[in-house]
Amino acid sequence: MPSQRDIRRRINASRNIRQITRAMQFVAASKLRRAQEATLAARPYSELLDDILADLAAVLAGDEHLHPLLNRRPDGKRLIVLFTSDRGLAGPLNSNAVRFAAREIVEHKGDLEMVTVGRKGRDAMRRARVPIIAHFPAFGDRPRFDDVLPLARLIADEYESGTHNQVDLIFTRFVSTLVQRVDLVQLLPLTPVADTHGIPGSQFIFEPQPEEVLNELLPRYVGTRLYQTTLEVAASFFSSQMVAMKNATENADELIDDLTLSYNKARQANITRELIEIASGAQAR
Amino acid sequence: MPLHLEIVTPERRAFEGDVDEVIVPGSEGELGILPHHAPLISLLGHGVLRLRRGADEEEFAIFGGFVQVRPDRVVVLAETADMASEIDVTRAERARREAQRVLEGGMVEPADLGAARAALERAIVRLKVAERGPRSRAEHEGARRRPPVAPGPPSGE
Numbered sequence: 227m228p229s230q231r232d233i234r235r236r237i238n239a240s241r242n243i244r245q246i247t248r249a250m251q252f253v254a255a256s257k258l259r260r261a262q263e264a265t266l267a268a269r270p271y272s273e274l275l276d277d278i279l280a281d282l283a284a285v286l287a288g289d290e291h292l293h294p295l296l297n298r299r300p301d302g303k304r305l306i307v308l309f310t311s312d313r314g315l316a317g318p319l320n321s322n323a324v325r326f327a328a329r330e331i332v333e334h335k336g337d338l339e340m341v342t343v344g345r346k347g348r349d350a351m352r353r354a355r356v357p358i359i360a361h362f363p364a365f366g367d368r369p370r371f372d373d374v375l376p377l378a379r380l381i382a383d384e385y386e387s388g389t390h391n392q393v394d395l396i397f398t399r400f401v402s403t404l405v406q407r408v409d410l411v412q413l414l415p416l417t418p419v420a421d422t423h424g425i426p427g428s429q430f431i432f433e434p435q436p437e438e439v440l441n442e443l444l445p446r447y448v449g450t451r452l453y454q455t456t457l458e459v460a461a462s463f464f465s466s467q468m469v470a471m472k473n474a475t476e477n478a479d480e481l482i483d484d485l486t487l488s489y490n491k492a493r494q495a496n497i498t499r500e501l502i503e504i505a506s507g508a509q510a511r
Numbered sequence: 512m513p514l515h516l517e518i519v520t521p522e523r524r525a526f527e528g529d530v531d532e533v534i535v536p537g538s539e540g541e542l543g544i545l546p547h548h549a550p551l552i553s554l555l556g557h558g559v560l561r562l563r564r565g566a567d568e569e570e571f572a573i574f575g576g577f578v579q580v581r582p583d584r585v586v587v588l589a590e591t592a593d594m595a596s597e598i599d600v601t602r603a604e605r606a607r608r609e610a611q612r613v614l615e616g617g618m619v620e621p622a623d624l625g626a627a628r629a630a631l632e633r634a635i636v637r638l639k640v641a642e643r644g645p646r647s648r649a650e651h652e653g654a655r656r657r658p659p660v661a662p663g664p665p666s667g668e
Contacts, residue, residue: 267522371520434554
């Protein structure tokens with residue numbers, strides 16, 4: 227039976243931990259709100275960009291050779307971009323993403339390379355001896371559009387150079403505060419959405435030529451997709467962290483209750499023992 | 512018929528509303544857009560976007576991107592868009608000096624050089640927009656129009 231002092235020490239330790247996890251929970255909650263707002267704010271741009279790309283695709287009639295990012299090539303390596311976070315304490319978020327990536331690699335054998343965003347993913351992939359051609363630190367609490375441009379340039383260059391024929395993103399999609407799902411999305415070759423609503427693309431005047439507009443648009447399109455992905459990952463990270471910290475706080479509560487009970491029991495046992503000692507001492511006299 | 516204008520950047524929606532006229536810095540030159548404009552998709556350069564709502568005018572500093580024009584709707588997709596009143600003049604001034612220092616210092620990586628040039632250009636446009644600020648239409652019209660022609664001598668008789 228642990229002594230009273232040991233139990234009290236453990237209660238204090240649990241209290242301290244509870245204080246930290248509760249603080250982290252509230253910090254994550256407020257950062258989550260900001261991340262969600264950023265995700266929503268970024269949506270119109272990518273939707274409108276989709277729209278313009280669809281108009282362009284209608285004019286250019288699906289000619290794949292207009293731009294290297296549209297080319298489909300039969301051979302080449304596959305490039306996977308894995309998004310994780312730099313820091314942990316976010317529940318199963320990173321291990322889920324890593325496990326998903328591992329399964330994807332095992333199920334689709336073939337030549338592939340990886341770009342990792344976030345330290346957790348890099349560490350896991352390094353252990354698994356997956357070739358990593360580049361690593362970026364996670365883009366932080368509030369990613370800015372400029373932050374993802376180096377990544378976008380790297381991916382576009384890799385694809386255009388012809389060594390890779392497919393680029394996939396593996397990241398954690400933010401479904402709701404409680405649900406985040408790991409997902410795989412193909413980034414390249416680009417597939418424009420169908421030109422469905424509004425004015426058909428063929429009626430637009432292009433200035434300068436459609437080809438030149440396309441040249442400007444496609445790299446930006448890649449950047450926008452990556453930016454949205456990083457925003458989703460940030461939102462997923464904070465919601466996962468919030469839930470994990472909430473659970474930790476509740477566990478600490480429970481632990482403190484249990485320990486308090488044992489503490490009181492130990493104290494009571496002590497008192498009883500002392501009473502017996504006094505009583506038997508008095509009797510012996 | 513008013514023209515519905517949206518100015519969006521990757522990070523946010525900078526403006527949305529009905530306007531009477533918008534002038535955008537197209538890559539091929541300034542582009543004035545009124546309602547019922549023919550459908551058009553154009554690249555944007557760096558410069559000043561002006562919009563007119565009744566008697567009010569508003570200016571934005573715009574950098575690169577696209578504009579999609581439909582008869583009743585204009586969508587501006589810009590890399591960045593700053594409203595005149597939002598621009599922090601001291602910050603822009605500092606950015607301009609910093610970029611100039613890098614450019615004049617020599618010995619820079621080509622990538623840094625490009626970034627510094629872009630930063631300089633951005634700072635200059637921002638300062639230009641901030642200096643002018645929002646103006647009333649009368650003032651603006653006065654500056655743009657030729658002086659009214661004096662009535663000539665009565666003809667004939």
